[in-house]
Amino acid sequence: MASHDHDHPHDHDHDDHDHHHDPHAPQKDHDSGPADPHEVLEQALRELLIEKGVLTAGEINAQVDFMDTRSPALGANVVARAWTDARFKQRLLADTRVALAEMDIDIGSLADFRTVENTPETHNVVVCTLCSCYPKLLLGIPPAWYKSTAYRGRVVVDPRGVLDEFGVKVPDGVDVRVHDSTADLRYIVLPMRPPGTDGWSEKKLASIVTRDTMIGTAIPKVTEKTAARAARGKSAS
Amino acid sequence: MSGEPVHSAPRFKPGDAVRIDDRAAHGHCRTPWYLRGKTGVVTEVQGAFRDPERLAYHRSGLPPQVLYKVRFAQPDIWKTYSGPSTDQLEADIYEPWLQSTT
Amino acid sequence: MSEPKRKTRLRKGAGGRAAHDVGGLLDFGPIDRAEHDPALWEKRVDAMLILLVGPKKGAFKIDAMRRVIEDYGQQEYDATTYYQKWVRAIRNLLIEQEVITRDELDKKFAIVATEFEGRGRSVPSKVIP
Numbered sequence: 001m002a003s004h005d006h007d008h009p010h011d012h013d014h015d016d017h018d019h020h021h022d023p024h025a026p027q028k029d030h031d032s033g034p035a036d037p038h039e040v041l042e043q044a045l046r047e048l049l050i051e052k053g054v055l056t057a058g059e060i061n062a063q064v065d066f067m068d069t070r071s072p073a074l075g076a077n078v079v080a081r082a083w084t085d086a087r088f089k090q091r092l093l094a095d096t097r098v099a100l101a102e103m104d105i106d107i108g109s110l111a112d113f114r115t116v117e118n119t120p121e122t123h124n125v126v127v128c129t130l131c132s133c134y135p136k137l138l139l140g141i142p143p144a145w146y147k148s149t150a151y152r153g154r155v156v157v158d159p160r161g162v163l164d165e166f167g168v169k170v171p172d173g174v175d176v177r178v179h180d181s182t183a184d185l186r187y188i189v190l191p192m193r194p195p196g197t198d199g200w201s202e203k204k205l206a207s208i209v210t211r212d213t214m215i216g217t218a219i220p221k222v223t224e225k226t227a228a229r230a231a232r233g234k235s236a237s
Numbered sequence: 238m239s240g241e242p243v244h245s246a247p248r249f250k251p252g253d254a255v256r257i258d259d260r261a262a263h264g265h266c267r268t269p270w271y272l273r274g275k276t277g278v279v280t281e282v283q284g285a286f287r288d289p290e291r292l293a294y295h296r297s298g299l300p301p302q303v304l305y306k307v308r309f310a311q312p313d314i315w316k317t318y319s320g321p322s323t324d325q326l327e328a329d330i331y332e333p334w335l336q337s338t339t
Numbered sequence: 340m341s342e343p344k345r346k347t348r349l350r351k352g353a354g355g356r357a358a359h360d361v362g363g364l365l366d367f368g369p370i371d372r373a374e375h376d377p378a379l380w381e382k383r384v385d386a387m388l389i390l391l392v393g394p395k396k397g398a399f400k401i402d403a404m405r406r407v408i409e410d411y412g413q414q415e416y417d418a419t420t421y422y423q424k425w426v427r428a429i430r431n432l433l434i435e436q437e438v439i440t441r442d443e444l445d446k447k448f449a450i451v452a453t454e455f456e457g458r459g460r461s462v463p464s465k466v467i468p
Binding site: 060108149150151152156158180 | 359360361362363364365366367368369370371372373374375377378379380382383384385386387389390391392393394396398401405408417421422423426427429430433438439443444447448450451452455459460461462463464465466467
Binding site: 112129130156157158159160161172173175176177178179180181182183184185 | 240267268269271283284286289304308314315318319320321323324325326327328329330331
């Protein structure tokens, strides 16, 4: 690990002497090769904001840590709860903010959340054509493809083609409903619980709920492996 | 419903047919170009929110604007839509961009 | 406080749509589904933005951030990554809102660039539009 000399002299508050335990020690410092000038710009802005007392290094680090706690695994727990608790599901669909708060998930004040439910009649898929709005405070930072102009451009006009590319074949007779997140509402898809999961625990159910199933570009699948794992878990418990 | 208190009664209600204004954007706006001039149906009054077209220029965004969820039949947006005619698209649109179709 | 100028930078050959307003366009090739974990500097950009627009700091609104990104127009919009757009927009807004000055930033950028180079990481361009 880095000696003291390699520590980033600007990464911390002046009252923070615990250099060696900084979880945000600059992992990229030892990268060889040219830097993206935007990375230099980030550090310059961060240092100026800290020097001016607008932000502290502690606040920035805490926010990075906080965002690291937001990941598709968190959303998967919510979906699994909705699959096993019909009343929770009703609350989730009626007021997502309140239902998430029950699970100690605070979505902050920047945007409100809506949950849209896949049914045998309707498959939902989410996009933000104007920028990249995403339920980040539940699912973490969005995948690069979600932010790409290729996805944003095409999914509204050719949703079935895009879904097909992602491996989702929506049969005729099931409507595809695209949600363009144009305002301060963030959309989460509640996928359908797949057959073959009767008696599964919430934890096992959550294991088949991926990020893309909550965007609508995948459907939860019971593979031989997950089924076997669930069966083993069931007999053991 | 969420966001800011509603200052004025919403002009539209769920079930109303609405046409998205096809005027040009004048600076920042949140009404996508592909929906302008298209007709859909209000499915939900989402509440009132500060106006992004003013917030973007450091103004207060007040009074809040009523926001609607509008559902479009895909063939009403794209003449050449290749999927089933029952496919849909929904977007959240602020009241100043909505026109009555009657 | 004077209001920044309202303008809409259009996408060429795509009707009256703005550069960022891409719904319905098929011009961008296949969807690249490669997964990338964000780099630490990108996570910090994300963190700074959330803090700056939050109720406690209120340096500017997220709507202003979107407006500044849109103001770059098509060429820059298509050529930059997500967090490149964000860090530029944060810079422009901090200057617009007089939280920092251009001069302060130029000086700081030069110091940080020298530090990077001292660690063996060249900074190929020191001008970011």
